[in-house]
Amino acid sequence: AQTVTQSQPEMSVQEAETVTLSCTYDTSESDYYLFWYKQPPSRQMILVIRQEAYKQQNATENRFSVNFQKAAKSFSLKISDSQLGDAAMYFCAYRINAGGTSYGKLTFGQGTILTVHP
Amino acid sequence: GAVVSQHPSRVICKSGTSVKIECRSLDFQATTMFWYRQFPKQSLMLMATSNEGSKATYEQGVEKDKFLINHASLTLSTLTVTSAHPEDSSFYICSARDGHEKLFFGSGTQLSVL
Numbered sequence: 001a002q003t004v005t006q007s008q009p010e011m012s013v014q015e016a017e018t019v020t021l022s023c024t025y026d027t028s029e030s031d032y033y034l035f036w037y038k039q040p041p042s043r044q045m046i047l048v049i050r051q052e053a054y055k056q057q058n059a060t061e062n063r064f065s066v067n068f069q070k071a072a073k074s075f076s077l078k079i080s081d082s083q084l085g086d087a088a089m090y091f092c093a094y095r096i097n098a099g100g101t102s103y104g105k106l107t108f109g110q111g112t113i114l115t116v117h118p
Numbered sequence: 119g120a121v122v123s124q125h126p127s128r129v130i131c132k133s134g135t136s137v138k139i140e141c142r143s144l145d146f147q148a149t150t151m152f153w154y155r156q157f158p159k160q161s162l163m164l165m166a167t168s169n170e171g172s173k174a175t176y177e178q179g180v181e182k183d184k185f186l187i188n189h190a191s192l193t194l195s196t197l198t199v200t201s202a203h204p205e206d207s208s209f210y211i212c213s214a215r216d217g218h219e220k221l222f223f224g225s226g227t228q229l230s231v232l
Contacts, residue, residue, distance in 0.1 A: 043209060045162075045223035091161065104150055104215035108161045
Protein backbone atom coordinates (compact mmCIF):
# COMPACT_ATOMS: atom_id res chain seq x y z
CA ALA A 1 0.00 0.00 0.00
CA GLN A 2 1.09 3.51 -0.69
CA THR A 3 1.90 5.77 2.25
CA VAL A 4 2.68 9.46 2.48
CA THR A 5 4.55 10.91 5.45
CA GLN A 6 4.89 14.52 6.51
CA SER A 7 7.20 14.65 9.50
CA GLN A 8 6.67 18.32 10.35
CA PRO A 9 3.36 18.84 12.18
CA GLU A 10 3.98 22.59 12.35
CA MET A 11 6.28 25.08 10.67
CA SER A 12 6.61 28.83 10.90
CA VAL A 13 8.19 31.45 8.68
CA GLN A 14 8.64 35.19 8.65
CA GLU A 15 6.85 37.13 5.97
CA ALA A 16 8.99 37.46 2.82
CA GLU A 17 11.23 34.58 3.89
CA THR A 18 11.47 31.08 2.41
CA VAL A 19 10.22 27.88 3.98
CA THR A 20 10.45 24.24 2.94
CA LEU A 21 7.89 21.60 3.84
CA SER A 22 8.98 17.98 3.73
CA CYS A 23 7.21 14.92 2.38
CA THR A 24 8.27 11.34 1.79
CA TYR A 25 6.25 8.56 0.27
CA ASP A 26 6.42 4.87 -0.26
CA THR A 27 5.22 3.09 -3.38
CA SER A 28 6.17 0.20 -5.62
CA GLU A 29 4.68 1.93 -8.65
CA SER A 30 6.73 3.78 -11.22
CA ASP A 31 4.01 5.94 -12.76
CA TYR A 32 2.27 8.27 -10.37
CA TYR A 33 1.52 11.86 -9.49
CA LEU A 34 2.43 13.87 -6.44
CA PHE A 35 0.61 16.94 -5.21
CA TRP A 36 0.72 19.65 -2.62
CA TYR A 37 -2.65 20.93 -1.44
CA LYS A 38 -3.33 23.94 0.73
CA GLN A 39 -6.21 23.99 3.19
CA PRO A 40 -6.82 27.46 4.65
CA PRO A 41 -9.16 28.10 7.59
CA SER A 42 -12.11 27.96 5.16
CA ARG A 43 -11.17 24.26 4.77
CA GLN A 44 -11.47 24.45 0.98
CA MET A 45 -8.81 22.23 -0.60
CA ILE A 46 -6.68 24.20 -3.04
CA LEU A 47 -4.21 22.58 -5.41
CA VAL A 48 -0.83 24.27 -5.07
CA ILE A 49 1.38 22.25 -7.36
CA ARG A 50 1.57 18.90 -9.10
CA GLN A 51 4.45 16.71 -10.26
CA GLU A 52 4.38 13.80 -12.66
CA ALA A 53 6.77 11.06 -11.59
CA TYR A 54 8.08 10.52 -15.11
CA LYS A 55 9.22 14.13 -15.37
CA GLN A 56 12.68 14.82 -14.01
CA GLN A 57 12.21 18.56 -14.02
CA ASN A 58 10.87 19.97 -10.78
CA ALA A 59 7.48 21.68 -11.04
CA THR A 60 7.16 25.38 -10.25
CA GLU A 61 4.15 27.64 -9.84
CA ASN A 62 5.13 31.23 -9.17
CA ARG A 63 6.47 31.32 -5.59
CA PHE A 64 5.96 27.59 -5.10
CA SER A 65 8.42 24.97 -6.25
CA VAL A 66 9.15 21.37 -5.45
CA ASN A 67 12.26 19.28 -5.00
CA PHE A 68 11.33 15.88 -6.37
CA GLN A 69 13.84 13.11 -5.62
CA LYS A 70 12.32 9.98 -7.12
CA ALA A 71 14.98 7.54 -5.97
CA ALA A 72 14.75 8.85 -2.42
CA LYS A 73 10.96 9.08 -2.65
CA SER A 74 11.05 12.61 -1.40
CA PHE A 75 8.86 15.51 -2.49
CA SER A 76 9.40 18.79 -0.64
CA LEU A 77 7.63 22.09 -1.20
CA LYS A 78 9.49 25.39 -1.13
CA ILE A 79 7.53 28.58 -0.62
CA SER A 80 9.51 31.69 -1.50
CA ASP A 81 8.69 35.25 -0.43
CA SER A 82 6.12 33.94 2.06
CA GLN A 83 2.95 35.94 2.42
CA LEU A 84 0.40 36.11 5.21
CA GLY A 85 -2.10 34.44 2.90
CA ASP A 86 0.13 31.37 2.71
CA ALA A 87 -0.80 30.46 6.28
CA ALA A 88 -2.71 27.20 6.08
CA MET A 89 -2.44 23.47 6.52
CA TYR A 90 -0.49 21.88 3.68
CA PHE A 91 -0.99 18.32 2.56
CA CYS A 92 1.26 16.22 0.41
CA ALA A 93 -0.68 13.69 -1.66
CA TYR A 94 -0.01 10.76 -3.97
CA ARG A 95 -2.02 9.29 -6.78
CA ILE A 96 -1.24 6.34 -8.97
CA ASN A 97 -1.47 6.98 -12.70
CA ALA A 98 -3.54 4.04 -13.77
CA GLY A 99 -7.02 3.48 -15.07
CA GLY A 100 -9.90 1.74 -13.41
CA THR A 101 -12.76 2.80 -11.23
CA SER A 102 -10.49 4.16 -8.48
CA TYR A 103 -8.59 6.40 -10.83
CA GLY A 104 -8.09 9.69 -9.05
CA LYS A 105 -7.91 8.21 -5.55
CA LEU A 106 -5.58 10.34 -3.42
CA THR A 107 -3.53 9.28 -0.43
CA PHE A 108 -2.73 12.21 1.85
CA GLY A 109 0.04 12.85 4.32
CA GLN A 110 -0.69 13.96 7.87
CA GLY A 111 -0.42 17.63 7.03
CA THR A 112 1.80 20.51 8.13
CA ILE A 113 0.37 23.63 9.70
CA LEU A 114 2.23 26.66 8.35
CA THR A 115 2.21 29.91 10.33
CA VAL A 116 3.43 33.09 8.69
CA HIS A 117 4.64 35.84 11.03
CA PRO A 118 4.40 39.48 9.93
CA GLY B 119 -12.83 26.51 -13.83
CA ALA B 120 -14.73 23.42 -12.83
CA VAL B 121 -16.85 23.68 -9.70
CA VAL B 122 -17.99 21.07 -7.24
CA SER B 123 -20.84 22.12 -4.99
CA GLN B 124 -21.27 20.40 -1.65
CA HIS B 125 -24.37 20.91 0.44
CA PRO B 126 -25.04 21.55 3.26
CA SER B 127 -21.92 23.29 4.52
CA ARG B 128 -22.89 22.68 8.11
CA VAL B 129 -25.48 20.44 9.72
CA ILE B 130 -26.41 19.72 13.32
CA CYS B 131 -28.57 16.72 14.05
CA LYS B 132 -29.79 14.64 16.96
CA SER B 133 -28.29 11.28 17.72
CA GLY B 134 -30.13 8.50 15.90
CA THR B 135 -31.23 10.55 12.93
CA SER B 136 -29.92 10.30 9.37
CA VAL B 137 -28.19 13.05 7.43
CA LYS B 138 -27.71 13.35 3.68
CA ILE B 139 -24.83 15.27 2.12
CA GLU B 140 -24.87 16.13 -1.57
CA CYS B 141 -21.93 16.57 -3.91
CA ARG B 142 -22.63 18.03 -7.36
CA SER B 143 -20.34 18.70 -10.27
CA LEU B 144 -21.77 21.86 -11.77
CA ASP B 145 -20.10 22.11 -15.16
CA PHE B 146 -18.70 18.70 -15.93
CA GLN B 147 -19.67 15.07 -15.78
CA ALA B 148 -18.08 13.15 -12.97
CA THR B 149 -18.06 9.40 -13.45
CA THR B 150 -16.11 9.04 -10.22
CA MET B 151 -16.46 10.89 -6.95
CA PHE B 152 -14.60 10.37 -3.71
CA TRP B 153 -15.72 10.90 -0.13
CA TYR B 154 -13.25 11.85 2.58
CA ARG B 155 -13.52 12.37 6.28
CA GLN B 156 -11.35 14.79 8.23
CA PHE B 157 -11.01 15.25 11.99
CA PRO B 158 -9.72 18.59 13.33
CA LYS B 159 -6.13 19.28 12.34
CA GLN B 160 -5.79 15.83 10.85
CA SER B 161 -5.48 14.39 7.39
CA LEU B 162 -8.17 13.50 4.92
CA MET B 163 -9.06 9.85 5.08
CA LEU B 164 -10.70 8.28 2.07
CA MET B 165 -13.99 6.64 2.98
CA ALA B 166 -15.25 5.43 -0.36
CA THR B 167 -15.11 5.76 -4.10
CA SER B 168 -18.40 6.42 -5.82
CA ASN B 169 -18.89 5.39 -9.44
CA GLU B 170 -21.92 6.43 -11.44
CA GLY B 171 -24.35 3.58 -11.92
CA SER B 172 -22.58 1.08 -9.72
CA LYS B 173 -22.03 0.29 -6.08
CA ALA B 174 -19.55 2.34 -4.14
CA THR B 175 -16.21 0.87 -3.14
CA TYR B 176 -15.55 1.35 0.57
CA GLU B 177 -12.18 1.58 2.23
CA GLN B 178 -11.26 -0.94 4.88
CA GLY B 179 -12.87 -0.16 8.20
CA VAL B 180 -15.65 2.02 6.81
CA GLU B 181 -19.12 0.70 7.58
CA LYS B 182 -21.05 0.66 4.33
CA ASP B 183 -24.37 0.28 6.13
CA LYS B 184 -23.72 3.43 8.14
CA PHE B 185 -22.33 5.53 5.31
CA LEU B 186 -24.62 5.00 2.34
CA ILE B 187 -23.33 6.35 -0.96
CA ASN B 188 -25.44 6.82 -4.05
CA HIS B 189 -24.14 8.05 -7.39
CA ALA B 190 -27.30 8.01 -9.46
CA SER B 191 -26.23 10.51 -12.11
CA LEU B 192 -23.07 11.85 -13.70
CA THR B 193 -23.32 15.05 -11.68
CA LEU B 194 -24.54 13.96 -8.25
CA SER B 195 -23.27 11.73 -5.49
CA THR B 196 -24.82 11.60 -2.04
CA LEU B 197 -23.48 10.41 1.30
CA THR B 198 -26.06 9.48 3.91
CA VAL B 199 -24.92 9.02 7.48
CA THR B 200 -27.51 6.70 8.95
CA SER B 201 -28.42 6.60 12.63
CA ALA B 202 -25.79 9.21 13.36
CA HIS B 203 -23.98 9.22 16.69
CA PRO B 204 -21.66 11.79 18.26
CA GLU B 205 -18.60 9.86 17.09
CA ASP B 206 -19.74 10.46 13.49
CA SER B 207 -19.23 14.19 14.02
CA SER B 208 -16.58 15.22 11.54
CA PHE B 209 -15.81 17.23 8.43
CA TYR B 210 -16.79 15.41 5.25
CA ILE B 211 -15.35 16.42 1.86
CA CYS B 212 -16.12 15.14 -1.60
CA SER B 213 -14.02 15.34 -4.73
CA ALA B 214 -14.96 14.69 -8.33
CA ARG B 215 -12.87 13.58 -11.26
CA ASP B 216 -13.51 15.07 -14.65
CA GLY B 217 -12.83 13.41 -17.98
CA HIS B 218 -9.37 14.95 -18.13
CA GLU B 219 -8.00 13.33 -14.95
CA LYS B 220 -8.32 16.50 -12.89
CA LEU B 221 -9.81 16.41 -9.42
CA PHE B 222 -11.98 19.10 -7.88
CA PHE B 223 -12.98 19.35 -4.25
CA GLY B 224 -16.23 20.42 -2.68
CA SER B 225 -16.16 22.94 0.13
CA GLY B 226 -16.95 20.33 2.76
CA THR B 227 -19.69 19.64 5.29
CA GLN B 228 -19.24 19.97 9.03
CA LEU B 229 -21.47 17.42 10.73
CA SER B 230 -22.21 17.79 14.42
CA VAL B 231 -24.25 15.08 16.11
CA LEU B 232 -25.73 15.99 19.49
